[in-house]
Amino acid sequence: MPYFDAASSAPLHPVARQALQASLDEGWADPARLYREGRRARLLLDAAREAAAEAVGCRPDELFFTPSGTHAIHSGISGALAGRRRVGRRLVVSAVEHSAVLHAAASWEAAGGSVTEVCVDRQGTVAPAAFAAEMDKTTALACLQSANHEVGTEQPVREVAEACRALGVPLLVDAAQSLAWGPVDGWSLLTASAHKWGGPAGVGLLAVRKGVRFAPQGPADERESGRSAGFQNLPAIVAAAASLRAVRAEAADEAARLRALVDRIRGRVPELVSDVEVVGDPVRRLPNVVTFSCLYVDGETLLHELDRAGFSVSSGSSCTSSTLIPSHVLRAMGVLSEGNVRVSLPLGTSEADVNGFLEVLPGVVRQVRERLGAPAASSAAPPPPSSAESLVVDALGRRCPIPVIELAKVIDDVPVGGTVTVLSDDEAARLDIPAWCGMRGQEYVGEREAERGVAYVVRRVR
Amino acid sequence: MPYFDAASSAPLHPVARQALQASLDEGWADPARLYREGRRARLLLDAAREAAAEAVGCRPDELFFTPSGTHAIHSGISGALAGRRRVGRRLVVSAVEHSAVLHAAASWEAAGGSVTEVCVDRQGTVAPAAFAAEMDKTTALACLQSANHEVGTEQPVREVAEACRALGVPLLVDAAQSLAWGPVDGWSLLTASAHKWGGPAGVGLLAVRKGVRFAPQGPADERESGRSAGFQNLPAIVAAAASLRAVRAEAADEAARLRALVDRIRGRVPELVSDVEVVGDPVRRLPNVVTFSCLYVDGETLLHELDRAGFSVSSGSSCTSSTLIPSHVLRAMGVLSEGNVRVSLPLGTSEADVNGFLEVLPGVVRQVRERLGAPAASSAAPPPPSSAESLVVDALGRRCPIPVIELAKVIDDVPVGGTVTVLSDDEAARLDIPAWCGMRGQEYVGEREAERGVAYVVRRVR
Numbered sequence: 044m045p046y047f048d049a050a051s052s053a054p055l056h057p058v059a060r061q062a063l064q065a066s067l068d069e070g071w072a073d074p075a076r077l078y079r080e081g082r083r084a085r086l087l088l089d090a091a092r093e094a095a096a097e098a099v100g101c102r103p104d105e106l107f108f109t110p111s112g113t114h115a116i117h118s119g120i121s122g123a124l125a126g127r128r129r130v131g132r133r134l135v136v137s138a139v140e141h142s143a144v145l146h147a148a149a150s151w152e153a154a155g156g157s158v159t160e161v162c163v164d165r166q167g168t169v170a171p172a173a174f175a176a177e178m179d180k181t182t183a184l185a186c187l188q189s190a191n192h193e194v195g196t197e198q199p200v201r202e203v204a205e206a207c208r209a210l211g212v213p214l215l216v217d218a219a220q221s222l223a224w225g226p227v228d229g230w231s232l233l234t235a236s237a238h239k240w241g242g243p244a245g246v247g248l249l250a251v252r253k254g255v256r257f258a259p260q261g262p263a264d265e266r267e268s269g270r271s272a273g274f275q276n277l278p279a280i281v282a283a284a285a286s287l288r289a290v291r292a293e294a295a296d297e298a299a300r301l302r303a304l305v306d307r308i309r310g311r312v313p314e315l316v317s318d319v320e321v322v323g324d325p326v327r328r329l330p331n332v333v334t335f336s337c338l339y340v341d342g343e344t345l346l347h348e349l350d351r352a353g354f355s356v357s358s359g360s361s362c363t364s365s366t367l368i369p370s371h372v373l374r375a376m377g378v379l380s381e382g383n384v385r386v387s388l389p390l391g392t393s394e395a396d397v398n399g400f401l402e403v404l405p406g407v408v409r410q411v412r413e414r415l416g417a418p419a420a421s422s423a424a425p426p427p428p429s430s431a432e433s434l435v436v437d438a439l440g441r442r443c444p445i446p447v448i449e450l451a452k453v454i455d456d457v458p459v460g461g462t463v464t465v466l467s468d469d470e471a472a473r474l475d476i477p478a479w480c481g482m483r484g485q486e487y488v489g490e491r492e493a494e495r496g497v498a499y500v501v502r503r504v505r
Numbered sequence: 506m507p508y509f510d511a512a513s514s515a516p517l518h519p520v521a522r523q524a525l526q527a528s529l530d531e532g533w534a535d536p537a538r539l540y541r542e543g544r545r546a547r548l549l550l551d552a553a554r555e556a557a558a559e560a561v562g563c564r565p566d567e568l569f570f571t572p573s574g575t576h577a578i579h580s581g582i583s584g585a586l587a588g589r590r591r592v593g594r595r596l597v598v599s600a601v602e603h604s605a606v607l608h609a610a611a612s613w614e615a616a617g618g619s620v621t622e623v624c625v626d627r628q629g630t631v632a633p634a635a636f637a638a639e640m641d642k643t644t645a646l647a648c649l650q651s652a653n654h655e656v657g658t659e660q661p662v663r664e665v666a667e668a669c670r671a672l673g674v675p676l677l678v679d680a681a682q683s684l685a686w687g688p689v690d691g692w693s694l695l696t697a698s699a700h701k702w703g704g705p706a707g708v709g710l711l712a713v714r715k716g717v718r719f720a721p722q723g724p725a726d727e728r729e730s731g732r733s734a735g736f737q738n739l740p741a742i743v744a745a746a747a748s749l750r751a752v753r754a755e756a757a758d759e760a761a762r763l764r765a766l767v768d769r770i771r772g773r774v775p776e777l778v779s780d781v782e783v784v785g786d787p788v789r790r791l792p793n794v795v796t797f798s799c800l801y802v803d804g805e806t807l808l809h810e811l812d813r814a815g816f817s818v819s820s821g822s823s824c825t826s827s828t829l830i831p832s833h834v835l836r837a838m839g840v841l842s843e844g845n846v847r848v849s850l851p852l853g854t855s856e857a858d859v860n861g862f863l864e865v866l867p868g869v870v871r872q873v874r875e876r877l878g879a880p881a882a883s884s885a886a887p888p889p890p891s892s893a894e895s896l897v898v899d900a901l902g903r904r905c906p907i908p909v910i911e912l913a914k915v916i917d918d919v920p921v922g923g924t925v926t927v928l929s930d931d932e933a934a935r936l937d938i939p940a941w942c943g944m945r946g947q948e949y950v951g952e953r954e955a956e957r958g959v960a961y962v963v964r965r966v967r
Contacts, residue, residue: 046542051535052736060529067522071700073513077808077825078817080508110572110707111735117724143734146724238533238736245572245707245738261723262579262608265827272605273573274514274700276707279741346539355540363539365727 045396046355049239050192050220050332050387056241059286063243063278070277075265084277091277091284098287099233099250100226107249107270108280112219112236115247116143118259118271119215119232123184124151126256127213131181132156137169137188137198138375141217144186145371156183166324167196167376175206182212189221193359193372193385194323195332197221204229213255220329222248223290224298231255237283240290241390245276246283290390298330301388304397305333308386315405320482322378331388334359336373337408338479339417339448340382348407349384354400357385361443361471368470369443379478380471381444382408415444418451433462439496443471447479450501454485457503462488468496476501507858508817511701512654512682512794512849518703521748525705525740532739537727546739553739553746560749561695561712562688569711569732570742574681574698575605577709580721580733581677581694582609585646586618588718589675593643594618599631599650599660600837603679606648607833618645628786629656629838633664644674651683655821655834655847656785657794659683666691675717682791684710685752686760693717699745702752703852707738708745752852760792763850766859767795770848777867782944784840793850796821798835799870800941801879801910802844810869811846816862819847823905823933830932831905841940842933843906844870877906880913895924901958905933909941912963916947919965924950930958938963 046054055063066087072080074088089103096106109115124134136148138160148158161174169187178185185207190197200216207214213231223240227233232255237246249270251257257270264272313319318338337345342360349356357363359370360383369380386400434453438446446467453463465476473490476499480487488500508516517525528549534542536550551565558568571577586596598610600622610620623636631649640647647669652659662678669676675693685702689695694717699708711732713719719732726734775781780800799807804822811818819825821832822845831842848862896915900908908929916925927938935952938961942949950962 044541046534046540048534048538048540048542051538052533055529055533063529064526067517067525067705071514071517071706072508072510072817076510076513076817076819077805078508078510078812079506080510080817110576110738113726113735114572117734143724143726146726150724236736243529243738243740244533244736245741247735262605262612264575264605264608272579273575273709274698274706276572276705276738276741278705279707279738343539350540355534355538355542357538 044353045392045399047386047388047400048355048357049389050385051357052238052244053241053389055243056286056289056390058289059242059282062285063282066278066281070281074275074277087277087281088275091281094284094288095248098226098291099222099248101250101252105250105252107251107267108275109247109249109271110245110273110276112234112239112247113143114271115234115236115249116141116217117147119234119249119251120144120147120151120184120186121260122257122270123213123215123232123255124156125258125260127183128258131183133159133182134184134186135159135161135174135177135182136186137161137163137174139163139167139191139372140186140188141192141219142371144217163375165376165378167191167194167322167372168324168327169198169203171199171202171206174203178206178210178212180210180212182210184215185212186215186217188217189227190329191323191372192220193370194334194376195329196324197327197329200227201229207231222287224294224330225291237279237287240287242283242286243279245279293390297390301392302330304388304392304394305331307397308333308401311401312404315401316408318482320379320478322373322376332385334383334385336379337382337384338379338482339415339444339451340408340411341415341444342381342383344411345382345384345407348411349403352403352407354403357387359383359385361469367442369474374474377474377477379482380474381447415448417448431457431461433457433464435464435466438465438467438469438472440468442469443475446472447475450476450479454501454503459503459505461503463501463503465499465501466493466496467499472499473497506815507854507861509848509850509862510817510819511851512847513819514700514706515703515851517705518748518751518852520751521704521744524747525744528740528743532743536737536739549739549743550737553742556746556750557710560688560753561684561710563712563714567712567714569713569729570737571709571711571733572707572735572738574696574701574709576733577696577698577711578603578605578679579609581696581711581713582606582613582646582648583722584719584732585675585677585694585717586613587720587722589645593645595621595644596646596648597621597623597636597639597644598648599623599625599636601625601629601653601834602648602650603654603681604833606679625837627838627840629653629658629784629834630786630789631660631665633661633668636665637668640668640672640674642672644672646677647674648677648679650679651689652791653785653834654682655832656796656838657791658786659789659791662689663691669693684749686756686792687753699741699749702749704745704748705741707741755852759852763854764792766850766854766856767793769859770795770863773863774866777863778870780944782841782940784835784838794847796845796847798841799844799846800841800944801877801906801913802870802873803877803906804843804845806873807844807846807869810873811865814865814869816865819849821845821847823931829904831936836936839936839940841944842936843909877910879910893919893923895919895926897926897928900927900929900931900934902930904931905937908934909937912938912941916963916965921965921967923965925963925965927961927963928955928958929961934961935959
């Protein structure tokens with residue numbers, strides 16, 4: 044049964060399992076104790092730190108183990124901001140950072156700090172010049188992911204790092220998605236999460252370059268040089284380090300192999316399924332992630348049907364989130380969010396599994412569309428005589444993708460030059476109606492507040 | 506090789522190992538996802554939560570998994586204090602809480618809150634009336650451990666909980682040392698740590714009773730109902746819950762068996778070794794912990810020699826800490842800190858191992874004392890003719906236990922009624938010189954600042 048959600052969590056790597064089991068016997072004691080069980084634990088911890096530091100590209104005393112990638116991000120950001128308290132209070136982040144970064148930023152803002160989000164283009168990439176323009180010497184900290192977790196786009200970390208260095212601003216790089224594939228250059232602080240590369244849950248990495256001002260926040264704790272509180276999760280740390288080394292050893296070959304499989308998905312999906320938008324940078328991207336959105340499709344049903352067909356994928360559609368808001372990444376990119384599917388291939392994914400997915404997908408999408416009464420892909424029927432210059436579609440109370448489907452159903456009922464106004468209280472409509480216009484070559488006029496919900500106005504131009 | 510430091514970290518319980526290995530295959534996916542791997546992970550998580558909640562004595566939706574006991578304590582204290590922000594800013598804790606509690610308290614104080622430490626008696630017990638006297642209706646939170654981690658003394662949680670209830674003050678109970686032995690009554694918040702009961706590292710418990718005001722601090726995160734950030738460490742959580750249940754099943758029998766072994770140590774050590782003080786409540790105590798201090802002994806050397814003889818124990822002596830300050834627990838109790846040994850027996854400790862320890866200990870202590878030139882235990886030699894009414898011993902620059910040894914060497918050189926003044930800059934002397942007087946039946950006059958260090962004055966009264 045193919046699991047295609049490695050970007051959420053990867054299955055345990057065999058080396059991680061082996062290392063975990065081997066260290067259960069020797070890794071349960073307190074590494075701070077001086078008796079033999081403690082000394083043994085300390086040896087394991089030191090060796091794991093050296094291995095992880097080598098993979099990250101830093102000194103062992105610059106690397107700290109945290110309980111998760113989220114903890115690494117939260118501690119890294121709060122510690123770096125506090126360390127630069129006298130310099131300034133501004134935090135600059137990209138708009139497509141992981142929610143752990145954005146939540147830390149929100150927490151900083153709530154505490155009186157200021158936060159600037161740097162926007163991205165339709166591929167999800169920040170422009171280094173735009174990022175640099177938001178900073179000056181009083182900027183406390185900048186955060187930029189090495190690659191995006193939802194669409195796979197790689198960020199120009201080296202260029203942004205240069206801008207940071209020129210201003211003396213420390214740069215925190217969230218390398219959660221890319222560390223398995225290789226080290227990152229230019230960071231002042233780096234964070235990562237072991238279960239993303241096939242290590243066990245319960246281990247994050249926080250690297251802080253010597254010379255970077257850092258003031259750990261929260262109650263004091265002597266573990267991990269004061270950078271991460273709590274008893275170290277030693278067998279998991281050993282397994283994390285061992286599997287990172289193992290994953291790196293096969294990274295080049297595996298990246299090439301998975302990149303070819305992802306290329307096949309990127310190429311074939313738009314051929315096999317109508318009205319699809321493949322999103323994310325086609326070249327500068329993670330080797331194993333591909334994301335696309337399908338018009339007139341309900342993401343939750345799509346995921347459910349793919350799951351029934353044996354494929355586990357993830358989605359940034361609003362209907363798959365508890366908040367009914369599309370993923371902030373898709374919103375920042377301004378791309379279609381309905382029927383969104385992220386495929387992230389774990390190491391070892393077979394060609395047959397990818398082919399199986401490509402076989403199943405078109406039928407699943409067709410089914411979902413039929414059930415929703417979506418308009419046919421190539422509506423070749425001649426438009427009926429225009430009855431009115433403008434139409435209003437009431438989609439209040441209807442969730443994604445219904446507002447877009449209702450719009451598509453009536454667009455040909457107005458003459459070229461006429462408008463359709465969609466009334467909707469669904470957050471996804473704000474993103475998906477303009478995206479539909481872009482895909483359909485129609486003109487998106489704009490939105491305005493309505494008595495209930497929002498009125499989205501579209502002009503038929505063809 | 507007997508390991509006698511279960512209160513630091515217990516070896517992995519066989520049930521924990523089994524559960525961990527079994528859940529590695531099914532517990533790596535994100536339990537928040539809806540595909541089959543996520544649903545399986547969710548089932549494991551739900552089952553673990555139910556099992557742990559049953560052992561704690563709460564509803565599953567009152568129990569949250571954290572990355573460690575330390576995280577449970579830090580989050581529990583900060584969340585409860587923030588939840589009662591409008592009521593008041595005072596935190597009341599016992600003076601012998603775990604350092605994680607005291608560090609959280611220090612952090613609260615640094616942020617403008619106020620902290621009151623309730624003192625303990627020589628057994629390490631807080632008096633419920635004294636605890637109650639420090640609280641009123643505007644107290645934000647009270648913290649009391651169920652049992653002390655260094656000396657094993659059980660605290661009167663029920664009585665303090667009643668006082669708290671009467672005032673409407675929430676009570677956080679750190680149950681790290683006692684949860685293996687049974688549930689705790691009367692708490693509003695409870696914390697614990699899996700590796701103390703033979704579960705894996707990386708799992709803490711935070712229980713928050715419904716109705717207790719709680720405002721999680723730090724960046725938002727949807728995991729664990731917002732009570733604990735980061736991807737759940739699922740195999741470890743499963744192992745923690747399974748082993749807690751297993752440990753509880755054997756708790757009554759094992760407690761009785763270990764209690765008898767600890768009683769043997771409590772009884773035999775003072776018979777086998779001269780000048781020993783066994784500390785902690787002899788009756789109201791954990792079944793598996795016993796702590797004693799040996800006069801004229803250097804704790805670090807003692808631990809080292811016991812380790813060489815095959816016994817792993819811990820110590821609260823100043824020379825075994827990085828700060829050169831004796832354990833805050835021993836200081837709060839006012840008992841001797843030099844030559845301190847904590848024996849905490851893991852489940853399954855054999856009688857033979859305990860007997861082996863009792864055989865080895867006297868020789869090890871004798872050796873250490875001889876090397877330090879300590880006075881003989883029963884100095885039966887007639888005192889030499891008194892040469893002076895008062896003597897000054899310069900022990901500046903000498904570490905524990907030398908200042909006490911130097912005092913003991915000259916006490917008989919002054920006549921009854923005369924004084925010995927010890928000049929010392931060792932923090933342990935402040936605790937150990939009065940403790941020596943207590944053990945020796947001499948009068949401790951007091952301390953005063955000296956040109957260098959502190960002058961401790963002792964009057965010979967016998």
